[in-house]
Amino acid sequence: MAFKQVSSPHAHAAQNTSQVMKLVLLATIPGLAALTWQFGWGSFINVVLASVTAVVCEAAIVKMRGRSISFYLGDYSAVVTAVLLGLALPPLAPWWVVVVGTVFSIVVAKQLYGGLGYNPFNPAMVGYVVLLISFPIQMTTWVAPLALLPAGTAHPGLIESLQIVFAGCSPADGVTGATPLDVFKHSSGLLVDQVYDREPLFNQAMFAGAGWEWVNLGFLLGGIILLTQRIFTWHGPVGMLGALALMSILFWDSGSSSSPGSPLMHLFSGASMMGAFFILTDPVSSAVSNRGRLIFGALIGVLVYVIRAWGNYPDAVAFAVLLANFAAPFIDNYTLPRTYGHTDRRRATEKEED
Amino acid sequence: MSRTWVTPGGVHPPENKHQSVTLPIGQLPIPEKLVIPLSQHIGAPATPCVEMGQQVLKGQVIAQAVGMVSIPMHAPSSGTISAIEHRPIAHASGMLAPCIEITTDGADTWIEHQGISDYEHIAPRKLLEIVGNAGISGMGGAGFPSAVKLNPGRQRPIDTLIVNATECEPYITADDSAIRERAGEIVEGIKILSAILDHPTNIMIGIEDNKPEAIAALAPHVEDSGISVVVFPTKYPSGGEKQLIYILTGKELPAGKLPADEGMVCINIGTTYAIKRAVIDGEPLISRVTTVTGDAVGTPRNYDTLIGTPVRHLLEHNQFDEQAGGRVVMGGPMMGFTLPSADVPIVKTTNCILAPSYAEIPDDDPAQPCIRCGMCAEACPVSLLPQQLFWYAQAEEHDRLEAHNLFDCIECGACSYVCPSNIPLVQYYRAAKGDIRQAREEKVKSDHARARFEFHKERIEQAEREKEAKRAARREANQQAKTDHVAATANGSTVSSTAPSAPATPSGAVPSSSAADIIAAAQARAAAKQASPEDQRAKLERTIASAEQRLKVAEEKLAEAINDDSGKQDKLSAAVENTRQKLEQSKSKLAELAE
Numbered sequence: 003m004a005f006k007q008v009s010s011p012h013a014h015a016a017q018n019t020s021q022v023m024k025l026v027l028l029a030t031i032p033g034l035a036a037l038t039w040q041f042g043w044g045s046f047i048n049v050v051l052a053s054v055t056a057v058v059c060e061a062a063i064v065k066m067r068g069r070s071i072s073f074y075l076g077d078y079s080a081v082v083t084a085v086l087l088g089l090a091l092p093p094l095a096p097w098w099v100v101v102v103g104t105v106f107s108i109v110v111a112k113q114l115y116g117g118l119g120y121n122p123f124n125p126a127m128v129g130y131v132v133l134l135i136s137f138p139i140q141m142t143t144w145v146a147p148l149a150l151l152p153a154g155t156a157h158p159g160l161i162e163s164l165q166i167v168f169a170g171c172s173p174a175d176g177v178t179g180a181t182p183l184d185v186f187k188h189s190s191g192l193l194v195d196q197v198y199d200r201e202p203l204f205n206q207a208m209f210a211g212a213g214w215e216w217v218n219l220g221f222l223l224g225g226i227i228l229l230t231q232r233i234f235t236w237h238g239p240v241g242m243l244g245a246l247a248l249m250s251i252l253f254w255d256s257g258s259s260s261s262p263g264s265p266l267m268h269l270f271s272g273a274s275m276m277g278a279f280f281i282l283t284d285p286v287s288s289a290v291s292n293r294g295r296l297i298f299g300a301l302i303g304v305l306v307y308v309i310r311a312w313g314n315y316p317d318a319v320a321f322a323v324l325l326a327n328f329a330a331p332f333i334d335n336y337t338l339p340r341t342y343g344h345t346d347r348r349r350a351t352e353k354e355e356d
Numbered sequence: 357m358s359r360t361w362v363t364p365g366g367v368h369p370p371e372n373k374h375q376s377v378t379l380p381i382g383q384l385p386i387p388e389k390l391v392i393p394l395s396q397h398i399g400a401p402a403t404p405c406v407e408m409g410q411q412v413l414k415g416q417v418i419a420q421a422v423g424m425v426s427i428p429m430h431a432p433s434s435g436t437i438s439a440i441e442h443r444p445i446a447h448a449s450g451m452l453a454p455c456i457e458i459t460t461d462g463a464d465t466w467i468e469h470q471g472i473s474d475y476e477h478i479a480p481r482k483l484l485e486i487v488g489n490a491g492i493s494g495m496g497g498a499g500f501p502s503a504v505k506l507n508p509g510r511q512r513p514i515d516t517l518i519v520n521a522t523e524c525e526p527y528i529t530a531d532d533s534a535i536r537e538r539a540g541e542i543v544e545g546i547k548i549l550s551a552i553l554d555h556p557t558n559i560m561i562g563i564e565d566n567k568p569e570a571i572a573a574l575a576p577h578v579e580d581s582g583i584s585v586v587v588f589p590t591k592y593p594s595g596g597e598k599q600l601i602y603i604l605t606g607k608e609l610p611a612g613k614l615p616a617d618e619g620m621v622c623i624n625i626g627t628t629y630a631i632k633r634a635v636i637d638g639e640p641l642i643s644r645v646t647t648v649t650g651d652a653v654g655t656p657r658n659y660d661t662l663i664g665t666p667v668r669h670l671l672e673h674n675q676f677d678e679q680a681g682g683r684v685v686m687g688g689p690m691m692g693f694t695l696p697s698a699d700v701p702i703v704k705t706t707n708c709i710l711a712p713s714y715a716e717i718p719d720d721d722p723a724q725p726c727i728r729c730g731m732c733a734e735a736c737p738v739s740l741l742p743q744q745l746f747w748y749a750q751a752e753e754h755d756r757l758e759a760h761n762l763f764d765c766i767e768c769g770a771c772s773y774v775c776p777s778n779i780p781l782v783q784y785y786r787a788a789k790g791d792i793r794q795a796r797e798e799k800v801k802s803d804h805a806r807a808r809f810e811f812h813k814e815r816i817e818q819a820e821r822e823k824e825a826k827r828a829a830r831r832e833a834n835q836q837a838k839t840d841h842v843a844a845t846a847n848g849s850t851v852s853s854t855a856p857s858a859p860a861t862p863s864g865a866v867p868s869s870s871a872a873d874i875i876a877a878a879q880a881r882a883a884a885k886q887a888s889p890e891d892q893r894a895k896l897e898r899t900i901a902s903a904e905q906r907l908k909v910a911e912e913k914l915a916e917a918i919n920d921d922s923g924k925q926d927k928l929s930a931a932v933e934n935t936r937q938k939l940e941q942s943k944s945k946l947a948e949l950a951e
Contacts, residue, residue, distance in 0.1 A: 004697055006682040007450070009783040011769030012710075012717050013369050013526065013689035019724045019776045077724055119725030235730065285729045290741055292733070334744070341761040342598060342738035343611035348759055350744075 022233055023078035026280070029224035029233075030085055033276060036220030037089065040213035041145045042157025042177075044093020047167050048100050049085050055104040056084035063113040079118045083107050086126040086280055090273060090320070091133070093145045094158075094177075097167050099137055103129035123327045124287045127320040134320065142316075146179030147213025149206040179203075182211030182271045183316040186263045194257035194264060210270035218275040225279025234285065237292045239278040241299025242306070243269060249307035262311035272310075277302070277319035287327045294330075294337035301333075302326045358560065358586045361606040363599050365737040366591040367770045369526050369690065371566060372716075376529045376649040376656040381537055383660055384673055389438070390458045390664030392418065392429050393445045396703040397493035398500045399425030404456055410437045413467035415640055418456050427491045427501045432642040432662035435460035446667075446686050446703055450696035458664070471638035480552045483635060487552070490634030491704075492641045496520055496531075496595075496624030499705040502631065505621060506552050512619050517556045518604055519546055519583075521563040521570065521625040522595030525688030528708040530645040531625050533658045535563075535570035538629055543577040545632030550582075553621060559583045561625065562600050564590040592690060593768040597622045599737055611764060626707070646670070646706050651713035652680040661702050668698035670709055682719065685710040689717060690769045724777035732771035732781060738764050742771035742781050749788040754795060757788055765789075838873050889949060896946045903939040910935055 037045040060080035061071050084104055091100060107129030115121045134141045145157065158166060158173060165171045180188075182203050189197045198204040206212040229236060250265040257264070268274065273281070282288060282302050289298040302322045309318030335350040395401035402419035412418055412431040419429040439457035444450065472478060472486070488503030523531040535542060550559055561578070563571055565587050574585050588594065588603050598609050601622060609615060615622050626644060633639045642663055649656035654675025661670065667684065685692040686700075687708055702709075732742035740761055748756040765785050772781045914928040 005684045005695055006719075007694050007696065008683055008720070009448075009780050009786075010685075010687075010692055010767075011690040011772050011782065012683065012685055012692065012694075012712070013773060014720070014778065015367070015369070015774050015776075017774070017776050018721070018778065019727060019729075022729065022776050073722070079727070117725065119727050232731075232734070233729075235734065286727050288728075290728055290730060290733070290744055292730075295730075338741065338760065339733075339739040341611070341740055341764045342602070343608050343613075343764060344761065345610075348761065350756060350759055352759055 019079075020077050023082050025231055025233055026082050026228065027078065027085060029228045030089060030221075030280065032220035032223045033217060033280075034085075034089060034220075036216040037093065040147045040216050041093045043160045043163040044095070044145055044167070045089060045091075047163055048091045048093065048095065049088035051097060051100045051167075052084035052088035052091075052104045053081050055101050056080040056108050059105055059108040060113070063109060064117075067113075067117075074117070077118060080108055080112075083112065083125045083129075086276075087129050089276060089280075090126065090130050092141060092143055094163060094166050094173060095140055095143075096170060099133055099140050100167075102136075103133045106132045119286055121286055122330075124281060124284050124323050126284075127281060127323045130320045131324060134315075142184075143178050144181050144184075145173075145177055147203070149212040150179055150202050152176040181316060182214055182267060183263075183310060186267070187310075187316045189259075191259055193259050194261050210264075210267045214272070215270045218270040221275035221279055225275065225283075228279065228283075234283040235292055235295065237295040238282050238288060238299040241296040241301075242278045242282055242303040243274070243299075245300040245303025246274065246307055247303075249304055249311075253307075253311060262307075268307065268310070272317040273319040274306070277306070277323065281319060281323050282326070287330065289330045289333040289337065291334065291337045291339050293339065294333045297333050297337060298326055298330060301329060358584055358604070359606075360586060360588040360603050363591070363594065363602055363737050364739050365733075365735045365770060366593065367735050367773050368590070369592055369773060371590070372527045372649075373529050373532065373566065376527070376647050376658060377533055377536075377569075379655065379657040381533050381645055381658045381660055384662075384665070384669065386433050386460050386462060386464060386662065387665050387669040388460060389666070390432050390435075390460060390662060391443055391666060391701040392432070392456045392458070392664040393443070393701065393703060394419050394429060394454045394456065396429075396499060396663075396705065397427050398498055399423070399427070399504075401454065402426060402429050404440050404454075406437050406440075406456065408437055408440060411435075412437060412458060413465050415467040415469055415642060417640075418458075421488070421491075425501055425504050427493050427503075428489065428640075429456070430491055430640040430642050431458055432664050433458065433460045434463050434465040444696060444700050446693075446695060446700040446706065448693035455701070469638040471636045473636060475548050475551055475635050478551075480554065483548065483552050486635050487631055490630070490640040492627060492630045492634060493704055494624055495626040495630065495644060495704055495707070497705060499703075502623070502627055505616070505623070506549070512617075514553045514556050514616065514619055514621050516558040516605065516620040517546070517549060517553055517560070518600060518615075518620060518622040519549075519559070519561040519625050519628060520595060520597070520600055520622055521561050521567075522600055523567070524564060524590070524592045524595035525690050525692075525708070526592070527649050527710050528647050528688050529649075530647045530658055530707040532567050532570050533647075534626060534629060534645045535567070536573050539570075539573040539577050541632045542625060542629050543574065543581065543583065544636065545628030545630070546583055547581065548631055548635050549621075549623065549628060556621075560604050561585045562594075562604050563587055564594060566590040593737055593766070593770065596737065596766050596768060598766065611761075641704060644702075644704060644706070646702055647708040648674050648711075649708065650681065650685075650711035651716050652677050652684075652711035661706075663702060663704055665702045666698065667695060667700055667702065667709055670702070671698055671711065676711055677713075680713040681711055681717070682714065683712070683717070685712070690773065691767065720780070721778045723779045726777055726779055729776060731774045731776065735770040735774045737768060737770060738766060740765060745788075746779060746781050746784055749784040752788075752791065754788075754792050757792065762788060762792070834874075834877065838877060842873075893946065893949050896942050896949065900939060900942045900946065903935060903942060907932065907935045907939055 034045060034049060057075060057080055060075060064071050064074045087103055087107055107125040111123055111125035111128035112121045166173050185201050185203055203212050208215055225239060228234060246268055247265050250268040253262060255261040282299055289295050305322035305325055306318045309315055309321055338347050338350055340347045400422040403422050404419045406412060406418045412435060414431055414434045416431045417428050418431050421428045435458045437456060438459040442452040443455040445453045475483060484503050484506055492502040493499040494502060521531055521535060550556060559582060561574060561583060563585060571585060571587055578585055586604055593599055594603055601607060601609050601615060601620060609618060630641045643660050645658050646661040647658050648670050683694045686695055686706055687693060689710060692710060726743055726746055728743045730743060736742055745757060745760050745762055762785060767782050769782050775781060910932040914932050917925050917928050
């Protein structure tokens with residue numbers, strides 16, 4: 003009798019990486035549903051187009067690297083990147099915007115760094131920033147939310163949307179519009195209350211901007227599902243949302259004409275919830291320890307607010323996440339947990355304990 | 357009920373304990389051969405004290421302890437010593453180690469032995485000696501000699517005795533079933549331990565809440581004994597010594613310290629039973645309860661197994677189906693190691709033989725890349741960052757690994773258990789620890805070698821300095837002699853009076869500089885070594901005669917060569933020329949000498 007030699011532990015939990023990724027994909031459904039309900043078919047088309055592009059790119063690169071295509075596609079990480087990018091892009095953006103962004107995300111930001119697990123930057127956000135800098139017009143043209151469409155009209159149907167995306171047809175008048183963050187960016191001279199009264203984006207909304215509040219609630223719901231499934235810990239999202247809330251309270255300025263907007267608006271507008279639960283929770287490019295992730299999240303929250311309030315861009319999740327990605331190894335160096343039996347935390351570089 | 361504390365991390369793998377507790381602890385027929393490894397414990401291996409062919413009785417010492425940290429081995433049954441040689445043992449590396457093989461006679465005849473019933477009146481030192489002589493080492497994991505652990509020669513008194521009945525590994529029920537059936541004897545053993553340790557104030561049996569039968573069995577025996585049974589929620593790895601200490605006391609064992617340094621002793625509950633048998637019954641440790649379980653065996657259950665029983669014997673009596681599973685594990689599914697073959701023997705630390713089917717424990721899927729999801733860090737019971745350790749282990753960054761407290765890893769396997777990418781993390785840590793230990797040893801060696809080399813260099817230089825000093829002294833003396841000689845010559849005294857055997861110094865060659873002086877002295881010494889002129893002349897004449905003879909022969913050969921045209925002319929003419937020159941030199945020297 004000769005037996006197999008295997009290193010312990012012999013038992014393994016059932017969960018694997020592709021299941022984790024699939025769960026993340028499922029958790030984006032509430033957000034995608036809210037986007038489709040409030041902004042039409044554009045986001046859905048983005049997601050599908052980006053996913054197809056990502057799978058093709060991933061397969062091509064994996065083949066070039068001489069690896070098993072089915073094994074590497076089977077982890078679903080390329081699809082997750084593509085779906086997140088597709089959700090972040092403006093609905094009804096031209097098809098080539100989606101394709102260029104996805105190619106950049108998968109080929110440059112992920113595979114050229116060594117593939118899954120080795121990318122220092124969030125691939126979806128790299129793709130997004132490349133597009134935002136290269137094609138500012140296409141990237142800042144948002145569809146108007148359902149409530150703001152001219153009376154008697156609706157978002158273009160699926161066929162019409164496909165024509166807009168692929169054939170370059172112009173959407174009907176009134177289909178595009180500003181976002182709540184745009185509004186505040188250009189609202190100098192008005193008190194916050196006046197903006198809320200005058201702007202249909204706000205006077206048609208419950209608390210944070212028509213359409214956008216639903217989208218953010220959708221991503222919040224998805225995020226809570228992932229939290230309960232222990233796909234990630236609460237530290238990153240709470241760090242970001244807490245810092246964002248704190249910053250917007252500190253600089254609320256009681257709603258004066260120079261106020262960058264209310265805390266609720268900052269938490270439930272733009273990419274806040276998507277960023278908090280789906281972008282900065284990308285474990286590969288974030289800090290590793292729980293304390294590190296809390297700081298990492300808080301840094302993103304602060305950066306998002308700073309760029310939104312005083313920077314040139316209306317939203318800032320992508321820039322903030324990339325800047326924090328730079329800082330992650332630095333944060334890691336100072337945020338090792340205290341090990342059992344040791345009195346102090348150590349630094350990642352110090353060999354001797356104090 | 358006592359308060360308990362909650363450790364960080366931990367996992368809840370399927371317990372799979374119910375299978376093996378449906379039947380009581382069983383007895384196997386005595387195996388034909390027993391193989392007793394000489395090292396079943398931490399410390400020095402025992403030395404055999406029996407010979408080939410010798411008859412031994414059950415309980416007879418067959419190998420003696422060596423030094424302080426060691427234990428003796430006893431014959432688990434009566435029979436004949438049939439081999440003392442290297443055999444495969446239960447070790448993760450599949451290595452061979454010295455063993456004693458006993459061919460049993462089936463009679464199972466005990467050696468004469470006697471226990472002590474009134475241990476309360478025996479000195480702790482004497483009790484310790486009994487424990488040591490009974491060959492008892494920790495039966496839970498590492499196998500540390502119990503007598504050493506309990507030795508009172510320490511700084512501070514022991515105030516806390518923790519009896520580990522956690523048995524947190526899935527599948528294993530050896531301690532559970534032992535408590536169910538032997539609770540009285542176990543508590544007796546704990547009382548003996550208490551006596552040895554001079555009655556610690558705090559005696560606790562730590563047990564997980566998944567063993568209600570065992571807890572109930574202990575209850576009547578611990579009543580009014582001062583021993584408390586502390587029950588806490590089931591979580592792997594609560595049974596690790598450090599984890600159990602924290603759960604029961606809320607104190608962390610400082611890194612690098614032993615429990616005894618903190619006034620605590622932590623001992624496995626199976627060991628307390630062995631101590632009871634040793635003291636009260638006078639029986640050495642020759643058997644233990646071992647769980648045989650897994651879907652690849654027919655009847656999972658516990659056996660009172662003789663130490664040295666081949667695993668094959670256990671498996672064959674349990675309708676083991678070799679086709680059903682690929683591996684056989686000694687220990688549990690989290691920290692146990694696979695056996696190379698069924699020929700290895702059961703040892704004092706073997707609490708379980710797990711033969712899982714492929715359905716229970718399938719072959720591992722290939723590892724996927726680490727995405728640093730952090731599930732491992734959430735599972736780690738000692739708050740490490742397994743994902744970072746993995747990263748640095750791959751990169752062989754030893755400094756970073758040490759900064760991340762690699763050596764605090766208890767290798768419980770919780771990180772690998774939860775890893776969604778199927779990375780064998782613990783394997784990387786073991787390898788990295790081995791590499792670092794080796795590097796440390798090599799550094800010690802190279803430091804030693806460097807120190808030796810530098811000492812050697814220093815010694816050579818020292819010798820050189822001494823030689824130089826001697827040379828200088830000699831030069832000084834020579835100089836002195838020369839000056840004296842010059843002075844003497846100037847004073848008109850004869851040369852022969854100072855250097856009688858030396859030939860006459862050429863007149864007028866009195867050196868003026870010290871360099872010329874030295875040369876002159878050297879020449880004088882050289883001349884002194886030469887033979888007298890007559891001898892030289894005779895020698896030269898002999899040389900000339902033989903040279904003339906050789907020249908004549910050479911010239912003849914040359915002439916022959918020229919006639920034959922054999923192509924040797926050049927060589928021969930060179931030889932002739934050579935001989936002629938030597939002849940002329942000798943002749944001119946003779947002429948000089950004659951002048």
